[in-house]
Each structure stands twice: as structure tokens, then as C-alpha cells.
Amino acid sequence: MFAGFSKGGPEWDVKHGDEMWPETGSRGHISQSLYRLTFRVPWYKTGKEIYAEWDAKYPGQKLTYDPGGVFQNLFVKYPGWRAREGYGQPALGIPGMDPCPPACPGQVSQGYSPK
Numbered sequence: 001m002f003a004g005f006s007k008g009g010p011e012w013d014v015k016h017g018d019e020m021w022p023e024t025g026s027r028g029h030i031s032q033s034l035y036r037l038t039f040r041v042p043w044y045k046t047g048k049e050i051y052a053e054w055d056a057k058y059p060g061q062k063l064t065y066d067p068g069g070v071f072q073n074l075f076v077k078y079p080g081w082r083a084r085e086g087y088g089q090p091a092l093g094i095p096g097m098d099p100c101p102p103a104c105p106g107q108v109s110q111g112y113s114p115k
Contacts, residue, residue, distance in 0.1 A: 016043055029079045037070075064088075 020041070024032050054063045066088050067073065083092045
């Protein structure tokens with residue numbers, strides 16, 4: 001959830017995300033999230049630890065991050081909703097699904113079709 005806050009290091013997120021993919025890809029996002037809320041990964045970091053790392057790396061810079069809430073993330077919204085809708089960041093949309101821009105500035109969006 002909060003453990004892989006990407007402003008603390010995207011390389012770290014990608015490395016651990018790749019390690020988790022075989023497990024994560026075999027479950028739905030809700031069951032995987034509930035499982036990992038109960039059984040933390042060995043590299044789990046608390047919010048306090050993340051803020052301390054941020055303060056050490058970027059002294060004097062404020063870190064603001066709102067993950068959206070557990071209930072919203074697990075039961076109300078879909079994976080990736082914060083980036084798509086622009087919750088706490090610019091809205092990115094999803095190319096092929098959302099009107100352009102913001103999903104794909106300068107391009108006409110095409111609907112998704114499996115190959």
C-alpha cells in the first residue's frame with residue numbers, strides 16, 4: 001500500500017514489484033491486497049519509516065501523499081484509479097479507453113480490441 005511510495009525510489013518499487021508479480025498475477029487485486037495486509041512482505045516499510053527516509057533524502061521538502069483509503073482501493077475503485085482520475089497527481093487516463101488528452105496528448109484514442 002504505502003510501502004512502495006514511488007517518490008522514495010521508483011527503482012525500489014520496480015525491483016520488488018517484479019519479485020511479487022508471480023504471486024500477484026495469480027490472484028485478483030482484492031484477494032492479493034487482503035493477503036498482503038495480513039502477511040506483510042519482508043521489505044515492508046511503515047509510513048513513519050518512509051517519511052524518515054524522505055526527510056533524510058530531501059531535507060526541508062514536504063512529502064504529501066494520500067493513497068485514497070483502504071475501502072476505496074479494495075472495494076469501490078479499480079486498480080490504477082488514482083493515476084487515471086488524477087487523485088493527488090495529474091490525470092493520466094488510459095490510452096484506448098479515455099478521451100485524449102490527457103491519456104495520449106496529440107493522438108486520437110483508439111478503443112481496445114484484443115488481437
